[in-house]
Amino acid sequence: MENLGSLALLLAFSVSIFALLASVVGGLRKNGFLLAASQRAVYGVWSLITLASALLVYALVNGDYRLQYVALHANTAMPVMYKIAAWWGGQEGSLLFWSWILATYSFVVVLTNRKPYRPMMPWVTAILMATQVFFLILNCFVVPPFNVWAIGKGIINLPDGQGLNPLLQYWTMAIHPPMLYLGYVGFVVPFAFAVGSLIARMPGDEWIHTTRRWTLVTWLFQTIGITLGMGWAYSVLGWGGYWGWDPVENASLLPWITATAFLHSVMMQEKKGMMKIWNIVLVSGTFFLCIFGTMLTRSGLVQSVHAFAVSSIGNYFATFIAIGIAGTVWLILDRMEYLKTESHLESVVSRESSFLFNNLFLLASCFAVLWGTLFPVISEAVNGEKISVDAPFFNRVNIPIGLFLLFLTGVGPLVAWRRSTVDSLKRNFLWPAIAMLGLMVGLYGAGVRNGYALMSFGLCLFVGATILSEFYKGTVAIAAKESMSFINAFVELTHRNTRRYGGYIVHMGIVLMFIGFTGAAFNRDATVEVQMGKTFNIGRYELKITELKDGENDNYAWMKAAVDISVGGEKIGTLEPERRLYKVSRQGTSEVAIRRRLNEDLYLNFAAMAQQGQGAIIQAYVFPLVSWIWVGFWVVLIGTLICLVPSKIKYSYARTQVVATGVAAKPEQHAQA
Amino acid sequence: MKPYMKFGILIAVVVSTLAWLAIGGVEDTKTYYKTVPELQAMGQAALSKRLRVGGDVVKGSIQRNGKEVTFEIVPIGGGKPAERVKIFYNGNDPLPDTLRDGAQALADGRLQPDGTFHAAKIQAKCASKYEGKPGAVKPGQAPTYSRPEATSKS
Numbered sequence: 001m002e003n004l005g006s007l008a009l010l011l012a013f014s015v016s017i018f019a020l021l022a023s024v025v026g027g028l029r030k031n032g033f034l035l036a037a038s039q040r041a042v043y044g045v046w047s048l049i050t051l052a053s054a055l056l057v058y059a060l061v062n063g064d065y066r067l068q069y070v071a072l073h074a075n076t077a078m079p080v081m082y083k084i085a086a087w088w089g090g091q092e093g094s095l096l097f098w099s100w101i102l103a104t105y106s107f108v109v110v111l112t113n114r115k116p117y118r119p120m121m122p123w124v125t126a127i128l129m130a131t132q133v134f135f136l137i138l139n140c141f142v143v144p145p146f147n148v149w150a151i152g153k154g155i156i157n158l159p160d161g162q163g164l165n166p167l168l169q170y171w172t173m174a175i176h177p178p179m180l181y182l183g184y185v186g187f188v189v190p191f192a193f194a195v196g197s198l199i200a201r202m203p204g205d206e207w208i209h210t211t212r213r214w215t216l217v218t219w220l221f222q223t224i225g226i227t228l229g230m231g232w233a234y235s236v237l238g239w240g241g242y243w244g245w246d247p248v249e250n251a252s253l254l255p256w257i258t259a260t261a262f263l264h265s266v267m268m269q270e271k272k273g274m275m276k277i278w279n280i281v282l283v284s285g286t287f288f289l290c291i292f293g294t295m296l297t298r299s300g301l302v303q304s305v306h307a308f309a310v311s312s313i314g315n316y317f318a319t320f321i322a323i324g325i326a327g328t329v330w331l332i333l334d335r336m337e338y339l340k341t342e343s344h345l346e347s348v349v350s351r352e353s354s355f356l357f358n359n360l361f362l363l364a365s366c367f368a369v370l371w372g373t374l375f376p377v378i379s380e381a382v383n384g385e386k387i388s389v390d391a392p393f394f395n396r397v398n399i400p401i402g403l404f405l406l407f408l409t410g411v412g413p414l415v416a417w418r419r420s421t422v423d424s425l426k427r428n429f430l431w432p433a434i435a436m437l438g439l440m441v442g443l444y445g446a447g448v449r450n451g452y453a454l455m456s457f458g459l460c461l462f463v464g465a466t467i468l469s470e471f472y473k474g475t476v477a478i479a480a481k482e483s484m485s486f487i488n489a490f491v492e493l494t495h496r497n498t499r500r501y502g503g504y505i506v507h508m509g510i511v512l513m514f515i516g517f518t519g520a521a522f523n524r525d526a527t528v529e530v531q532m533g534k535t536f537n538i539g540r541y542e543l544k545i546t547e548l549k550d551g552e553n554d555n556y557a558w559m560k561a562a563v564d565i566s567v568g569g570e571k572i573g574t575l576e577p578e579r580r581l582y583k584v585s586r587q588g589t590s591e592v593a594i595r596r597r598l599n600e601d602l603y604l605n606f607a608a609m610a611q612q613g614q615g616a617i618i619q620a621y622v623f624p625l626v627s628w629i630w631v632g633f634w635v636v637l638i639g640t641l642i643c644l645v646p647s648k649i650k651y652s653y654a655r656t657q658v659v660a661t662g663v664a665a666k667p668e669q670h671a672q673a
Numbered sequence: 674m675k676p677y678m679k680f681g682i683l684i685a686v687v688v689s690t691l692a693w694l695a696i697g698g699v700e701d702t703k704t705y706y707k708t709v710p711e712l713q714a715m716g717q718a719a720l721s722k723r724l725r726v727g728g729d730v731v732k733g734s735i736q737r738n739g740k741e742v743t744f745e746i747v748p749i750g751g752g753k754p755a756e757r758v759k760i761f762y763n764g765n766d767p768l769p770d771t772l773r774d775g776a777q778a779l780a781d782g783r784l785q786p787d788g789t790f791h792a793a794k795i796q797a798k799c800a801s802k803y804e805g806k807p808g809a810v811k812p813g814q815a816p817t818y819s820r821p822e823a824t825s826k827s
Contacts, residue, residue: 345676345677345680346676347676348676348679348680348683353680356680357683357687360684360687360688361687364687364688364691368691368695371695375699375703376706385705385706386705386706387703387704387705387706388703388704388706388725389698389699389702389703389704390702390704390781391702392698392701392702393695393698393699393701393702394698395698396694396695396697396698396701397691397694397695397698400690400691400694401691527740529740587771608737617740
């Protein structure tokens with residue numbers, strides 16, 4: 001079976017090379033026969049990689065421990081879900097998974113676009129297949145997933161495997177990598193279309209229109225993946241945080257930042273014909289950061305950042321990225337004439353300007369995160385000493401950037417294109433600004449002294465108020481004109497211009513997430529060793545350990561502490577933080593218990609048994625507002641899905657200026673703006 | 674003033690502010706990576722810097738005393754007894770579940786004049802070797818904790 005799998009991968013490698021060459025030659029010579037052959041070859045590559053993946057999953061589920069990969073990442077006692085998840089639980093498997101998603105995307109792209117976008121399609125196929133060839137080189141020759149243990153040559157037969165890392169045996173972790181990968185790999189498609197249109201010398205923005213949905217969907221997958229990772233860190237790792245500025249986390253964040261910048265700046269090109277070069281740079285940058293992120297996660301460069309084991313796979317990635325960047329830069333320079341801007345910046349207070357600063361801040365944040373992540377590598381290259389920077393560095397740079405971006409979230413969508421008048425600014429922002437100042441003064445009076453927290457809460461109210469007033473004005477206008485009920489009018493308003501109002505909803509989700517982030521300024525924690533029956537306090541909670549129990553199942557042994565929670569002498573519930581010891585890997589994990597509420601979470605970690613007597617060491621945390629991060633995420637998800645729904649009315653760009661010229665109150669203009 | 678001038682000035686202000694924040698952030702949080710022998714070779718210079726030292730946890734050296742944890746590390750791959758460094762930790766964050774005998778550990782903190790290393794943060798990675806019998810230890814008895822950086826997501 002391992003032979004069949006390896007053979008399938010080798011064949012896929014050959015076929016993908018054929019697809020690459022056939023599409024390039026067919027594109028140059030306009031040979032329809034070769035182009036059709038290359039398209040079929042893309043389907044062939046997908047089938048072969050699917051076969052190899054299916055064989056690997058089959059081996060994982062059935063416990064074929066002769067295979068190294070299976071023995072190291074699965075065991076018999078694991079639930080089937082995690083056996084399947086072991087496909088992307090380790091190095092070899094996850095790179096195969098990457099290849100498979102890429103092949104699937106290529107399949108879909110070729111299938112859906114082969115007729116409508118003929119001229120650039122050969123080049124799109126070529127870019128996709130070039131990437132595919134690279135990953136198949138890794139799958140076939142560098143980290144093959146079908147290696148067999150050399151049983152009989154010093155290694156005894158293995159009756160059972162080591163199992164998946166217990167920390168990964170958690171439902172969000174099972175789906176976090178696929179989501180992130182769908183997002184990472186997905187960016188190859190907009191990149192392929194951008195480069196394809198450049199190679200084919202196609203003027204205009206066709207690649208942007210073609211890939212708008214791809215971009216949004218892959219951005220959404222990245223967002224889901226990152227948030228799942230945060231949720232996993234929060235509920236599994238037991239240190240109570242959701243973001244530690246770990247290199248692996250940063251790797252997933254970097255392309256998300258540039259993708260977000262791209263989603264915004266692309267509107268400048270669609271509506272004003274500006275920033276054409278910049279958009280190509282952003283989409284390419286995002287793609288290479290996706291590859292770079294995979295390299296950081298997979299190559300051990302991360303571990304080398306942590307002074308752990310190094311792997312040679314990084315060199316392959318570095319070569320691929322270097323060739324890719326060099327090719328893209330050359331192409332952009334060579335095709336500059338197709339990327340001329342059609343209009344110019346006119347005023348600092350304008351929509352254009354808000355997009356510009358949005359991009360500037362996002363890129364600054366991306367650069368700072370990249371710099372901080374690679375600091376050990378850079379410092380070692382410069383003065384031979386490995387120096388790392390810590391979470392405070394990232395926070396110090398990114399908190400002000402985040403606040404400014406939050407501010408732009410409120411201001412940007414309401415500022416007119418070209419230039420804004422003082423009058424229109426006053427109409428849109430006077431009341432939200434007053435509300436913001438009122439809230440900040442109120443919070444200061446209530447004892448909040450953290451400057452960033454004050455600003456963040458104030459801005460959240462400011463942005464939230466501007467968004468709600470947009471919805472309110474539009475809804476009231478439609479309700480009056482079409483004599484609809486308020487709710488119907490609200491749906492109608494959103495449906496008429498899904499991009500605009502879906503975007504507002506996404507912004508609202510971001511505001512909610514910022515409320516959650518800001519709560520971190522008021523975290524409390526305590527680590528205590530308590531005997532059974534004794535109480536201790538954190539915040540307004542009184543905690544008492546009433547029972548310690550233990551037990552075991554096939555996969556792990558466990559121990560739980562039952563902790564009664566009271567507020568003001570009244571019992572409000574019981575939490576049972578748990579420790580597990582996974583039998584095969586002999587690794588302990590802690591299963592924290594969380595009492596989730598919208599105002600604050602109470603979070604208990606059973607750290608260890610007490611040294612003397614019957615008791616436990618409990619780490620207790622109170623996290624105010626943290627749930628709003630997850631609420632905000634759902635709002636972002638809904639908003640993005642709304643953006644994907646086609647608008648009921650084709651809006652015309654010129655209407656956007658209505659806001660500036662002072663007739664914003666008129667209903668249909670507003671709805672269509 | 675031409676709009677492009679205004680944009681130029683604004684962008685310059687933004688970029689220089691952020692650069693200033695970033696440089697301050699680096700100065701305040703930079704940590705030097707050292708191996709155990711490098712640490713011992715630094716002498717007095719080691720006392721003034723934030724350091725991150727990595728090594729293998731000596732078997733049986735992990736000891737708990739209430740909130741405090743001490744253990745010893747040797748250079749990765751093993752070393753002489755003289756090369757041991759004693760790590761002392763009493764921070765609030767939980768220790769990684771992966772910190773146990775034979776694991777590779779990274780400690781962030783400062784070296785004290787008495788030669789012990791006071792760590793503010795500990796990361797660990799389990800030894801890649803296949804070892805031990807299942808179910809030998811009950812959870813909660815082993816002095817192990819969890820901490821995110823420990824988990825290479827591979």
